[in-house]
Amino acid sequence: MKEIYCGVDIGGTKINVGLVTKDGEVLIDEKFETKSELGEEYSINNIKNSIDKLLKEKDFEVQDLKGIGIGSPGPLDSKKGIIIDACNLKPWKNVKIVDELKQKYKDIPIKLQNDANVATLGEYLYGCGKECDNFVYITVSTGVGGGAVVDHKLQIGSNSNAFEVGHTIINLNGRTCNCGNNGCLEAYASGTAIAKIANERAKDEETLMSKDGDIIAKDVFDYAKKNDKLALDIVKNEGFYLGVGLFNVIALYNPDIIAIGGGVSNALDMFYDEIQKTLDKMSLDASKKACKIIKAKRKDCGLIGAAALSFYL
Amino acid sequence: MKEIYCGVDIGGTKINVGLVTKDGEVLIDEKFETKSELGEEYSINNIKNSIDKLLKEKDFEVQDLKGIGIGSPGPLDSKKGIIIDACNLKPWKNVKIVDELKQKYKDIPIKLQNDANVATLGEYLYGCGKECDNFVYITVSTGVGGGAVVDHKLQIGSNSNAFEVGHTIINLNGRTCNCGNNGCLEAYASGTAIAKIANERAKDEETLMSKDGDIIAKDVFDYAKKNDKLALDIVKNEGFYLGVGLFNVIALYNPDIIAIGGGVSNALDMFYDEIQKTLDKMSLDASKKACKIIKAKRKDCGLIGAAALSFYL
Numbered sequence: 001m002k003e004i005y006c007g008v009d010i011g012g013t014k015i016n017v018g019l020v021t022k023d024g025e026v027l028i029d030e031k032f033e034t035k036s037e038l039g040e041e042y043s044i045n046n047i048k049n050s051i052d053k054l055l056k057e058k059d060f061e062v063q064d065l066k067g068i069g070i071g072s073p074g075p076l077d078s079k080k081g082i083i084i085d086a087c088n089l090k091p092w093k094n095v096k097i098v099d100e101l102k103q104k105y106k107d108i109p110i111k112l113q114n115d116a117n118v119a120t121l122g123e124y125l126y127g128c129g130k131e132c133d134n135f136v137y138i139t140v141s142t143g144v145g146g147g148a149v150v151d152h153k154l155q156i157g158s159n160s161n162a163f164e165v166g167h168t169i170i171n172l173n174g175r176t177c178n179c180g181n182n183g184c185l186e187a188y189a190s191g192t193a194i195a196k197i198a199n200e201r202a203k204d205e206e207t208l209m210s211k212d213g214d215i216i217a218k219d220v221f222d223y224a225k226k227n228d229k230l231a232l233d234i235v236k237n238e239g240f241y242l243g244v245g246l247f248n249v250i251a252l253y254n255p256d257i258i259a260i261g262g263g264v265s266n267a268l269d270m271f272y273d274e275i276q277k278t279l280d281k282m283s284l285d286a287s288k289k290a291c292k293i294i295k296a297k298r299k300d301c302g303l304i305g306a307a308a309l310s311f312y313l
Numbered sequence: 314m315k316e317i318y319c320g321v322d323i324g325g326t327k328i329n330v331g332l333v334t335k336d337g338e339v340l341i342d343e344k345f346e347t348k349s350e351l352g353e354e355y356s357i358n359n360i361k362n363s364i365d366k367l368l369k370e371k372d373f374e375v376q377d378l379k380g381i382g383i384g385s386p387g388p389l390d391s392k393k394g395i396i397i398d399a400c401n402l403k404p405w406k407n408v409k410i411v412d413e414l415k416q417k418y419k420d421i422p423i424k425l426q427n428d429a430n431v432a433t434l435g436e437y438l439y440g441c442g443k444e445c446d447n448f449v450y451i452t453v454s455t456g457v458g459g460g461a462v463v464d465h466k467l468q469i470g471s472n473s474n475a476f477e478v479g480h481t482i483i484n485l486n487g488r489t490c491n492c493g494n495n496g497c498l499e500a501y502a503s504g505t506a507i508a509k510i511a512n513e514r515a516k517d518e519e520t521l522m523s524k525d526g527d528i529i530a531k532d533v534f535d536y537a538k539k540n541d542k543l544a545l546d547i548v549k550n551e552g553f554y555l556g557v558g559l560f561n562v563i564a565l566y567n568p569d570i571i572a573i574g575g576g577v578s579n580a581l582d583m584f585y586d587e588i589q590k591t592l593d594k595m596s597l598d599a600s601k602k603a604c605k606i607i608k609a610k611r612k613d614c615g616l617i618g619a620a621a622l623s624f625y626l
Contacts, residue, residue: 075599133471134470134471148565150466151466153466155463155464155566156567157566157567157568157600158446158447158569158603158604159567159600159603160567161567161597161600162447162566162567163567164565164567164597164600165564165565167564168481168564168565169483169560170482170483170485171485171486171496172483172484173484174485179596179597180595180596181596183484244482244485247482248482248561249565251477251478251480252461252475252476253468254469254470254471254475254476254477255471256471282493282494283494284480286388286472286474287470287477290470290471290472291471
């Protein structure tokens with residue numbers, strides 16, 4: 001008997017659907033645009049059609065499908081299987097996505113979980129979290145998010161909102177974050193923050209980067225490679241701020257491994273030393289010694305983690 | 314057949330030994346001075362003698378004892394049962410306390426865990442954590458410590474150092490903490506910090522408190538009750554800083570309940586509103602709504618948690 005699992009990774013711009021084995025091998029997958037503005041029915045139909053198409057292309061029957069897992073931006077109610085009102089999926093409101101899929105795939109376990117938790121699960125089970133007791137995944141891209149595995153179990157929290165690490169406060173009188181708070185990790189270490197800080201500083205400081213307010217995070221890393229002084233300093237600060245955020249995570253979770261993923265992690269080599277230097281200056285030696293900070297391995301952790309949801313949680 | 318458990322709560326100044334039922338009822342207990350300066354043999358002998366004495370006084374046999382749990386200041390190695398070099402237990406070094414007790418109580422499970430984790434377990438099982446999925450205990454006294462229960466399970470971390478909440482950084486350029494870092498929660502919200510801040514500010518500001526540098530935290534709360542303006546402001550700030558620390562805990566753990574214990578929590582009523590006001594101004598509504606902040610119920614959570622260690626972990 002065949003055993004395959006379906007992962008559905010819902011993002012603000014794209015949905016990724018794939019068929020995955022229990023070992024985390026993606027047999028087939030496809031991406032299509034979310035277009036949440038066309039309403040949830042449109043997207044849910046696309047998901048159903050995609051599942052059917054992928055099954056057919058790989059010569060599977062619906063009976064071979066042992067579970068469907070969905071990762072979605074939150075807030076959501078994972079127990080009831082409802083996406084409440086994710087700001088990246090406007091104008092969806094209280095979308096009962098699990099019930100909708102249940103209508104078609106009646107006897108198959110279907111689970112919903114927030115996207116960062118799902119990606120954490122994927123990296124934990126199939127990436128660099130394997131064989132860890134305590135594992136943390138942090139994604140640094142537009143925002144800063146992630147998830148934690150505490151004693152072999154994915155941390156969910158009382159209403160699926162655990163590990164909002166991007167909004168932990170590291171500098172209480174500091175920069176204002178998109179969330180309205182001051183001094184969030186995300187206001188310093190996200191890709192958005194890197195761009196914002198670069199545009200602010202470029203106005204007054206010597207740099208080869210644009211002075212027109214249109215610098216993006218990638219530019220900062222590119223110019224740092226060309227030894228632009230300002231770009232280099234911003235990249236160094238990225239290591240420092242992320243280092244402080246990681247220190248707090250180490251202090252609380254005492255993990256074996258923290259894996260860094262997300263777009264900004266592509267440049268991790270450029271600020272890894274500064275993360276370590278920042279941590280070296282700080283206390284809690286026993287916890288720091290126990291923890292390795294490494295680059296996440298699985299770019300597809302959102303998809304494979306979603307597939308794993310159905311048998312793992 | 315009788316079933317009793319022995320809790321051993323080791324502190325820098327006193328050791329508390331007690332016989333406890335599985336329901337968390339303390340049948341008998343006693344306290345004696347630690348006197349760690351006299352060497353570990355002295356204290357360990359006192360613990361053994363105390364256990365024997367308490368058993369005898371309650372007409373129990375050694376066979377009735379189903380487990381011994383020990384809570385101790387860290388760092389420690391809970392797997393090997395070793396207290397490594399707790400700074401409150403000088404000059405102890407690598408004290409194999411579990412093996413020592415095993416020599417006398419051969420067939421009884423004996424467990425060691427750090428004191429804050431043990432207290433968390435006690436409050437979780439027998440205090441205000443009952444029936445919680447996700448629970449956090451924070452003790453505010455000389456320092457700020459605590460523990461977390463994640464999905465019904467005490468968070469330990471990879472080497473028993475999880476939940477060092479007092480050393481999470483909330484203000485990266487802020488006050489220097491005893492640990493050497495800047496901006497730790499403990500440098501703002503502990504009893505020690507309250508006293509330190511009061512002594513600093515009393516020099517320059519109008520107050521009825523002492524100007525001789527000898528204010529202790531209790532004085533600040535006493536003078537606040539007498540409407541001393543400076544004392545009132547420091548108490549208010551306690552609520553603010555603790556509020557920021559709790560916000561970070563809520564963001565990461567998404568708990569149902571945070572229980573505040575420790576000496577400073579005796580005055581919780583005086584700064585509870587300021588904690589709430591601080592949280593009200595901040596983001597993450599869903600997580601905040603899910604979480605109640607309350608005063609811990611069990612003053613003896615260190616003892617009953619230690620007793621519970623032997624059957625819980």
